[in-house]
Amino acid sequence: xxxxxxxxxxxxxxxxxxxxxxxxxxxxxxxxxxxxxxxxxxxxxxxxxxxxxxxxxxxxxxxxxxxxxxxxxxxxxxxxxxxxxxxxxxxxxxxxxxxxxxxxxxxxxxxxxxxxxxxxxxxxxxxxxxxxxxxx
Amino acid sequence: xxxxxxxxxxxxxxxxxxxxxxxxxxxxxxxxxxxxxxxxxxxxxxxxxxxxxxxxxxxxxxxxxxxxxxxxxxxxxxxxxxxxxxxxxxxxxxxxxxxxxxxxxxxxxxxxxxxxxxxxxxxxxxxxxxxxxxxx
DNA sequence: ATAAATGCAAATGCTTTGCATTGCC
DNA sequence: GGCAATGCAAAGCATTTGCATTTAT
Numbered sequence: 218x219x220x221x222x223x224x225x226x227x228x229x230x231x232x233x234x235x236x237x238x239x240x241x242x243x244x245x246x247x248x249x250x251x252x253x254x255x256x257x258x259x260x261x262x263x264x265x266x267x268x269x270x271x272x273x274x275x276x277x278x279x280x281x282x283x284x285x286x287x288x289x290x291x292x293x294x295x296x297x298x299x300x301x302x303x304x305x306x307x308x309x310x311x312x313x314x315x316x317x318x319x320x321x322x323x324x325x326x327x328x329x330x331x332x333x334x335x336x337x338x339x340x341x342x343x344x345x346x347x348x349x350x351x352x353x
Numbered sequence: 354x355x356x357x358x359x360x361x362x363x364x365x366x367x368x369x370x371x372x373x374x375x376x377x378x379x380x381x382x383x384x385x386x387x388x389x390x391x392x393x394x395x396x397x398x399x400x401x402x403x404x405x406x407x408x409x410x411x412x413x414x415x416x417x418x419x420x421x422x423x424x425x426x427x428x429x430x431x432x433x434x435x436x437x438x439x440x441x442x443x444x445x446x447x448x449x450x451x452x453x454x455x456x457x458x459x460x461x462x463x464x465x466x467x468x469x470x471x472x473x474x475x476x477x478x479x480x481x482x483x484x485x486x487x488x489x
Numbered sequence: 490a491t492a493a494a495t496g497c498a499a500a501t502g503c504t505t506t507g508c509a510t511t512g513c514c
Numbered sequence: 515g516g517c518a519a520t521g522c523a524a525a526g527c528a529t530t531t532g533c534a535t536t537t538a539t
Contacts, residue, residue, distance in 0.1 A: 307474070369493060405496095430527085430529085504527090508522095
């Protein structure tokens with residue numbers, strides 16, 4: 218997915234293309250799993266008067282139209298990423314970095330989810346925790 | 354794991370056994386993946402002056418000594434469970450209920466986590482989202 | 490006796506909301 | 515021109531913290 222694809226998608230969904238929104242999309246491509254606050258901080262360099270509300274609301278809309286995913290990890294603040302092809306995540310407990318991993322066969326996972334035959338699985342989330350190479 | 358096991362574990366770790374804590378442990382066995390607030394509400398029936406701080410702090414300590422697990426799902430408040438044998442979860446998006454599932458072969462999952470040979474995986478989390486039988 | 494746990498209230502941190510103003514389409 | 519997006523401030527919610535009092539050991 219490219220910046221242009223996302224902007225097109227936004228137009229299709231009736232969202233307006235503002236300079237702030239364009240820059241949020243750009244930052245989503247430049248950064249690795251940024252938080253809303255990290256985006257806000259970097260936004261401020263280019264748009265000194267940008268508000269957190271704009272960042273949060275924009276990310277929410279982008280999530281709603283399906284071009285952005287939110288990675289939620291409880292008490293910590295959410296991380297965001299462009300909704301590319303499916304993948305899993307590895308969270309380093311030392312540096313906090315989030316790494317992308319190739320997914321295992323999804324059919325196998327879905328089968329687990331559907332065990333007992335009573336669950337209509339729409340999605341699942343797999344997250345690994347540990348220590349990354351840099352921190353070992 | 355039984356209530357007594359947990360209380361023993363608490364003593365071993367130097368935690369004091371108070372009536373409030375005993376009841377929190379009992380509720381953890383009676384309820385299905387309760388939130389801190391749900392525990393607090395039910396606590397109030399038996400201990401009208403219990404505070405949220407007591408519930409939150411106790412759950413935190415129980416987590417620290419490893420007898421309780423916290424299921425975190427982002428913006429929503431956390432759910433808690435006794436740390437029994439490993440299992441996965443299914444979240445129903447209609448009723449919000451959390452169901453326990455048998456885990457698939459963990460070795461396979463660990464292997465995915467260790468792909469690229471650079472991650473020391475300590476734990477992982479698998480969660481399914483969808484609609485449960487009751488809600489279909 | 491003493492160190493930890495409790496209850497209360499205030500504080501925190503992330504995110505959302507209300508509202509007047511601005512600016513895309 | 516009309517309606518959505520912005521910026522600002524205030525509100526919301528879950529959770530944590532400080533502190534004086536109580537209580538388990």
